[in-house]
Amino acid sequence: MAQSTVVNKSVQRRTSTRRVEDKLREKVKGLNSSDIYSPEKRSEIMGRIKSRDTKPELVVRSLIHYLGFRFRLHAPELPGRPDIVLSRLRKVVFVNGCFWHRHVGCPQARLPKVRGLWWKNKLTRNFERDVETQKRLRGEGWKVFVVWQCQIRDLSLLEKNLREFLTR
Numbered sequence: 001m002a003q004s005t006v007v008n009k010s011v012q013r014r015t016s017t018r019r020v021e022d023k024l025r026e027k028v029k030g031l032n033s034s035d036i037y038s039p040e041k042r043s044e045i046m047g048r049i050k051s052r053d054t055k056p057e058l059v060v061r062s063l064i065h066y067l068g069f070r071f072r073l074h075a076p077e078l079p080g081r082p083d084i085v086l087s088r089l090r091k092v093v094f095v096n097g098c099f100w101h102r103h104v105g106c107p108q109a110r111l112p113k114v115r116g117l118w119w120k121n122k123l124t125r126n127f128e129r130d131v132e133t134q135k136r137l138r139g140e141g142w143k144v145f146v147v148w149q150c151q152i153r154d155l156s157l158l159e160k161n162l163r164e165f166l167t168r
């Protein structure tokens with residue numbers, strides 16, 4: 001019970017984080033149109049917003065812990081530095097932001113209107129890097145599971161899917 005309370009609180013925090021993220025993104029869009037920063041600088045700013053936004057990962061960690069599994073974080077020796085590593089099971093979990101990793105068909109992955117093509121190229125490279133990373137991991141015998149940021153909203157479904165993946 002205590003665990004699910006923790007998870008629910010994380011989700012509430014997550015919702016307000018998303019609002020903050022949207023506001024910041026609006027702000028960055030505003031900067032785009034006034035052309036104060038170079039694309040590189042803007043990208044750096046967006047990167048900072050992203051790295052501050054760690055909540056979905058905490059939710060997934062709580063869930064996996066709740067399911068009774070032990071794990072390591074950010075294994076630097078593995079391709080793509082997976083967020084969560086279950087070495088004994090040879091399974092890894094990535095927690096991906098829908099915008100940064102281009103969640104296909106997801107409303108949160110919509111591109112900014114300003115400099116749309118620049119963003120498209122940049123984020124498509126992220127997407128391709130993810131595909132390549134997963135291919136390498138699978139080639140080394142790892143099973144890979146991706147949790148998308150938007151899937152944090154339905155915790156019972158997420159829990160079911162994680163349980164299926166981890167006990168498969």
Ligand SMILES: [Zn+2]
Pocket residue numbers: 098103106107108109148149150151
């Ligand atoms: Zn999504």
